Amino acid sequence: MESLNLIKNDPWLTPYKDAIEGRYHYVIDKEKSLTNHGKMTLSEFASGYLYFGLHKTTKGWIFREWAPNATAIYLIGTFNNWQKNEEYKLTRIENGVWEIILPEERLNHQDLYKLWIEWDGGCGERIPAWTRRAVQDPDSKIFSAQVWNPEKPYKFKVKKFKPDTSPLMIYECHIGMGTNEEKVGTYNEFRENVLPRIIKDGYNAIQIMAIQEHPYYGSFGYHVSSFFAASSRFGTPDELKQLIDEAHSQGIAVIMDIVHSHAVKNEVEGLGRFDGSYNLYFHGDGRREHPAWDSLCFDYGKNEVLHFLLSNCKFWMEEYKFDGFRFDGVTSMLYYSHGLGEAFCNYGDYFNGHQDGDAIAYLTLANKLIHEVNKNAITIAEEVSGMPGLAAKIEDGGYGFDYRMAMNIPDFWIKTIKEKKDEDWHPSAIWWETTNRRADEKTISYAESHDQALVGDKTIIFRLIDADMYWHMQKDDHNFMVERGIALHKMIRLVTASTINGGYLNFMGNEFGHPEWIDFPREGNGWSYKYARRQWNLVDNMDLKYHYLGDFDREMVELIRSVKNFQDTPLQKVWDNDGDQILAYMRKDLVFVFNFNPTKSFTDYGFLTPKGEYEVVLDTDSPKFGGFGLNDDSVHHFTQFDPLYKKEKKEWLKLYVPARSAMVLRKVKPAKEEKAAKEDKKSTKAVSKTKTTSKKATSKKQK
Known part of the structure; x- marks a missing residue:
């Protein structure tokens, strides 16, 4: 048998050919057993x-x-x-x-x-x-x-919706936390108050946490009890449907954070000992309880469990029109050890027999089902071990996810901020971490998600500024820690978002540097909602500095989305120098330049780029983003000829690069080229119109 493409694309996987092919054929055999050897579709089975x-x-x-x-x-x-x-x-x-x-x-x-x-x-x-x-x-x-049987159930206005994935810009959110008030927010409040902010900020997808019903609010929705019930804390099923419908009408895809990696242990509310037995949905032996999460582990080897979970995937898509899922805790599912205490240093660690073949088969079939129900669906794996093939096509030997979370990136930023002095921030390391991924798998890059904001941890902005955020965020208050933090926050987000090969994710409020961690009501804090909300009033207050970060994030997202299929454009490193702490790279007509040096600004710092004229389109140091405005961003920059690089058609682009700042320049198209592009666009439209008219005429003749 010829090797699967997963192995062809990565020769280092050749020694594990038998294991990879074995998993692939196990999935095929499992699907046959579920569908009665093809007498029904997987979608029909999952009903x-x-x-x-x-x-x-x-x-x-x-x-x-x-x-x-x-x-x-x-x-x-x-x-x-x-x-x-x-x-x-x-x-x-x-x-x-x-x-x-x-x-x-x-x-x-x-x-x-x-x-x-x-x-x-x-x-x-x-x-x-x-x-x-x-x-x-x-x-x-x-x-x-x-019993939910309203006289007039909600009817969706948007019948068909196709997500915009060019690129996918995700706003991760939690309905209950979406309010400014110290309470649990609702679906309606989110639709009325938060969704307009997301639309204005330019994101084209929301990823909603804690939708499946869960007994304990403080579990962040990860200890699920009722897998088919939308959490009633936030409102009614019809109100959730209205929120999703409104998002679709505004071009926003809606992704659900789905939890199939484990379930709450509760017996009355959950599935713990549903019919008196211990092994109805879960393992009945030592594998029953998750050693780290105080929860129960599904037995993916039972066809009835696969029926339950696959039906769950289809239900949320059919009943609520969700556009896809971010699967939580995939690492925990893949390994008998749940990935705990394992280093995953080499390929052998992924094929040593410690992997749960039944869980792998379930995830693969879930991806197949989801795309069978909706070919435009989005699936994302939250997986930390680096399992090869996770986001590769099923027919190639992969597991079929569209994306995997680039979980190395937030870990890198936290480690850098915590352990390294500013002068030790090396561009070579930053470039490596933000671009280190498998060529055949797309990733969702992010600087921080909800994980970095939970109590016991700190958001990036809080690690950078710490307690000074409470006292020095007024615009007329000049504080070194605050100015440094704001500058680095923008740079971190820009280098993370602009090096994507799939999509980018931001957690609600982090775009404007929300000052406090997330701490849900619990006995230890007097059941307070003070830290389980988002203080939108901070970013709305023009006398405070938070809006600088929010404004920058908005323009950054707008710039990235202005380039069609930005995520697929070649990412070319132009220059990196750890001594100077300078990094520069190109994507299409955009040049990204970073100076991570905390003290040194550079005059006439040169980069070899395609010949031409360049304009500044984004500058972290701009006064409108809380910067010092050391550059005149209205000035256009022209490359300088160097005979040594004549054959390469490159010239020197020389810039003033202030310390601790970044800028993005766009190559200005010559007037002739611009005119030709416009004419070509008109011509394409005319041809398209002619074809449409021709089709209509043909149709009339046939009638």
Whole structure:
């Protein structure tokens, strides 16, 4: 058999050919077993949510649940005073499935209910595994499932939506934290108050955290209990649909942060011991509990678990129109060790038999399914080990993700800020970390995500400025730590965002240097919401310096998006010098120049670039971004001829490069070239119009 493209593209993988091909064929065989050897599609298989759970039909209400270990199941709720009785008893049908059919008048919109499940040796209340809505009593804090059947369910206005991935610019966000007030924000408030900010800032995608229902708010949404229920803390299912619909109408893709790597241990709210057994959805042995997360680990080897999780992926796309997923905790899924205590120093560490083949098969099938449901869907893997092929095509031997998170980059920035003096920030290291990735896999680059903002850690801006942020952020207050921090914050974000090969991500509020960490209400802070919110008033206050960072971020995003398929344009290093701390590189007609030197500015610093005229299009040192304005950005720069580089068609671009600053220059097209480009554009439009007219005429003739 000829080698898969994954191996062809990376000869260093050749020694592991058998392992790679073995995983590939295991996925193929697993899909055959799930689809009855192709008698149905993977998408048809992953439709469990249409069968299980509560549904209103022409026969009335029908409810089904999978609980093979149960001996009896009853529906209990507000409709029968929470008492088990025979008229609400489920019937066991086949394969461990239980069912009940009720007249329409028995259940009403917003009725609360649970299951009373009995098994040999025990019994208990349970929330249905497939429930689409779970709500928490404000007094008792107890969760119940809720009938959701509004008279006028929300209807999407945007029927078809195609995400803009040229490039993908993601605004990572949390609905509850999206408010300025000390409370839990809502879907409606986010749609009305935060979404317009994201649109104005130029991002073309939002990645929403904590959508799946979770009992403990402080888990940041990562201890999921009800996998098919949108968190009721933030509002109703219809309000989430309206938010997604509004985002689509504004050209914003909506990605869901999905958690299939583990589940909350809770038994009443979650799946912990749903039918009395320990191994219904999870491993029943020593692999059952996650050693670091105090949660339960799915058994991806069981077809019923694959059915549940794959159906979950399809459900969120079909029911809510999500455009894709960022899969959380992929490293934990890939390895029996969950990646804990492993160094991953060489390729052998990825093919040494310590990998969970069932989890790998699930992730691969999930990617295949998601793109089968929506060919334009986006999938992103949060994975730290560097597993080869994660974001390579399935047919090439990969796992099918569209992108992987470049998790090395934020780690690099934190380590640099914490451990290195400013004069030891080496451009060669910065270039290496921001561009070090596999050629056949696209990444999402980011300087910091929500991880760096959680309590116990610090955001980049807080590491740079620290406590001085509380006292010296007024515009008329000149403070060295603040000025240094603002300058480096802009440079870090610019070099990270402009070296992408896939997309870029920013966490809500970090674009303007939100001053404080995230700390959800808990016993240790008096259940306070003070640090579980975003203080938008800071960036809106023109007397403070926060808006400098927000304004810079907006113009940076606008510049990157102004270049079509920016992420695919060649990234060419022009110069780096660790002694001077200068880095320069090109993308298409843009030249990026960084001076990380804390004290030295350079006059007539030369770079070899294509011959021509260059204009400054972005300058971190501009006064409008809180800089010193040491350059006159209205001046155009012309290259200088050097006979030594005549054949290369390059000349010297000489610039004044102030200390601790960066600038972006664009090559100015000559008037003739500009005119030709415009004429060509007009010509293309005319041809396109002619073709359209011709098609219409042909269509009329045929009629």
